[in-house]
Amino acid sequence: AQKITQTQPGMFVQEKEAVTLDCTYDTSDPSYGLFWYKQPSSGEMIFLIYQGSYDQQNATEGRYSLNFQKARKSANLVISASQLGDSAMYFCAMRESSNYQLIWGAGTKLIIKP
């Protein structure tokens, strides 16, 4: 069963607008972590933000915030005031408590239009 689902293969967003990238997950483990990574065309994977399953508040890191809705099992990434440099692939990933391996979503290709 697919554990991480990113339903948007690609998105076009106008520069300076906010963008929400969807991520839903499935796990029976009460302790887990959710991550978002950015992969520009250069290939490196850049860590953006982390949300623990027991965290009471949504995680924020600068222009990035994670809209964590535990009951719905969703962990959407919100990028405020998008910039041209935000154009990249974005991956959602989950870590279950059993080990530190990550389960990856298929990714969303985000293109910011000037």
Place this chain on the structure above:
Amino acid sequence: GAVVSQHPSWVICKSGTSVKIECRSLDFQATTMFWYRQFPKQSLMLMATSNEGSKATYEQGVEKDKFLINHASLTLSTLTVTSAHPEDSSFYICSARGSREGGTQYFGPGTRLLVL
């Protein structure tokens, strides 16, 4: 902080040769490192988990004799693709688990391997 380097960034080699890729955590110690393979327009595929001082744990379907992993120190793990063939051509990327809450993995810049 949490910088991971990977070397080389590009490799072109002839079929049958072996290629070694190094992954280093530059400003932190990493007891666990991971090796991934990524095909074009796909997500990351975990190949193996490497723990310092012990044998790597390979994912199902990954040939351990083909992809040799050594994690000799807390800052260095190496992946050797032995007797490389064209089907081994891919993007290989490593990560190191930091001490940040949640066990965040920090990634190297990746290595593009082309086997002719």
